[in-house]
Amino acid sequence: MRSLRVLSGVLLATTMMPVVMAAVLADVEIPSDEASLQRGAQLATSVCLGCHGFKYLRFGNLQALGFSDEQFDSLRAGQDLDAALDSYTPADVARDLYGVVPPDLSLMAKAREGGPHHVYTLLTSYYTDESGVTDNHLLPGVRMPDVLGYSSAATPGERTELERQALDVVAFLSWAADPKVEQRERLGYFVLGYLVLFAALLYVLKRRIWARLG
Ligand code: HEC
Numbered sequence: 001m002r003s004l005r006v007l008s009g010v011l012l013a014t015t016m017m018p019v020v021m022a023a024v025l026a027d028v029e030i031p032s033d034e035a036s037l038q039r040g041a042q043l044a045t046s047v048c049l050g051c052h053g054f055k056y057l058r059f060g061n062l063q064a065l066g067f068s069d070e071q072f073d074s075l076r077a078g079q080d081l082d083a084a085l086d087s088y089t090p091a092d093v094a095r096d097l098y099g100v101v102p103p104d105l106s107l108m109a110k111a112r113e114g115g116p117h118h119v120y121t122l123l124t125s126y127y128t129d130e131s132g133v134t135d136n137h138l139l140p141g142v143r144m145p146d147v148l149g150y151s152s153a154a155t156p157g158e159r160t161e162l163e164r165q166a167l168d169v170v171a172f173l174s175w176a177a178d179p180k181v182e183q184r185e186r187l188g189y190f191v192l193g194y195l196v197l198f199a200a201l202l203y204v205l206k207r208r209i210w211a212r213l214g
Contacts, residue, residue, distance in 0.1 A: 024138065025117040026124065031171045037065050040172025043165060045075055045085070047147055048105060051094060054085035056106035057176055065175075098143045109170070109177040116170040123166040126151040 031037075041062055044054070060081035063072060087094070091101045103111075112118040118138075125137040126146035134151050136142045146152070148166060153159040 025114045025121045028117065028120055028167065030116045030120070030174055031167055032174070033171075034066050036168045036171040037175050038067060038071070039165075040168035040170070040175075041065055041067075042071075042075060043169045044105070044172050044176075045077075048169065049085060049088055051087055051089050051098075051102040051144075052105045053087040054106045054176060055104050057085045058082050059085065100143050102144065105173060105176070107177050109173040116174045119173060120166050120170045123148055123169065124150050124163055128152065 045062075058081065059076045059079045062075065063081075067075065087102070089097070089102075095101050108119060109116045114121070121138050122136065122142070122144075125139075126134060126148075127137060128134045128151045134146055136146075148162045150159070150162050150166075153162055
């Protein structure tokens, strides 16, 4: 009986856990429009790439986001189209600096509970306390610095701007974790069209066969 009660307690705790964790994450809508994705890609390559890599992305993949030639050239900064998005900081240097190698961000939007909402909340949870120490509400003691400068935003307007930047980056991370979305949607239409054609063909066949029988 006792063990049953313990077991049900454990079961309850594990099913409640996602609910409790989700409550901590910001309830925001992750954009997926081209303008957000473009701004997100620009931030990711100019800021995040300083410490993190995106090993499953190549610079050429970013062309799918509809940049003008000029924007794309400045984003890629002379890199080959088939070069992977490696961090500008080599792993051993990063380990010396931060005590940890910053994780690859290619699949980060899927890697954590809450996905993009986890990353958004992380970026917008930095604060500085009275003694001047900067920390993070979501991940206290996290070794990533406040890269967007959220903890030093002085006005609500500044905070809103940084929240928009965080949304853009997270939109880009979601796209990066699933760059085949658009292709898959197109494939969906193709399959539908094929099914419609196939049904029409069957109908014609059926009519012919029955005509012959009749
Ligand atoms: C100055 C270096 C630096 C930059 C720039 C940087 N990061 Fe990080 N990041 C880190 C380090 C170091 C860690 C590992 C933190 C730890 O394990 O304590 C980390 C961890 C993370 C994590 C994982 C947190 C977790 O849940 O464990 C995410 C997500 C992340 N960074 C996103 C970003 C994004 C998005 C950007 C760009 C806006 C960015 N980082 C820019 C250094 C950096």
